[in-house]
Every structure is written in structure tokens, then in C-alpha cells.
Amino acid sequence: NTAAAVGSGSLDVFATPMMLALMEKATCAACAELLEDGETTVGTSVSITHDKASATGTKITACAELEEVDGRKLVFSVSAQDDKGDTIGKGTVERFVVLSDKFMKRVNGK
Secondary structure, X not given: OEHHHHOOOOOOEEOHHHHHHHHHHHHHHHHHHHOXXXXXXXXXXXXXXXXXXXXXXXXXXXXXXXXXXXXXXXXXXXXXXXXXXXXXXXXXXXXXXXXXXXXXXXXXXX
């Protein structure tokens, strides 16, 4: 999960793309109970800051709170914390509710 390992930098610190992945996972969990059968969400916009470096071995967690629903668009505030409770990053993530089968058929050109 380091920047050096994922190619987002040269240092052995927690990588920004991995922090974003945790944040997106938190958004999926935050809206899972709101979805109908056959629905899922896809990420459409991200605006985050990575404010504090974390050493290898630091446990990182992410939280998401649904702030706005505009039709099928969901807007979340997100944050990530280290195992000391310090916020290491924050921002917003937008997701869009789609029908899984219909979406994949369109993606695959069918």
C-alpha cells in the first residue's frame, strides 16, 4: 500500500491512491442499504487532500457520510484517519446509482 509499491511516488509511505480506495469503499458501504435489487453505484468525481504522511505499518481507516442526494447522484464527505486518531485526508466523493446489468451491457457494447 506504499507510494513506491503502487507507482504514485518513490517513498515507502501510505499511498494517496490507496487512501482514495479506502474512502471509496467507505462510500459504497454507506449507501449499500439504500440501493434496490440490481442497483450499484459508480464513482464519478473525487476531490480529496492527503494531508499527513503515514509510515509503513500504520493502520488507516476511512469514513464516509452521505451529504446530498440529487436524483441518482450521491455526494459524500470522506475522511481517513491513522491509528492515532489523526485525520490524514479528507474531501468529497460523488457516486451515481446505476442498474448493474444495464451499465455492464453498455460498457461491453452489447
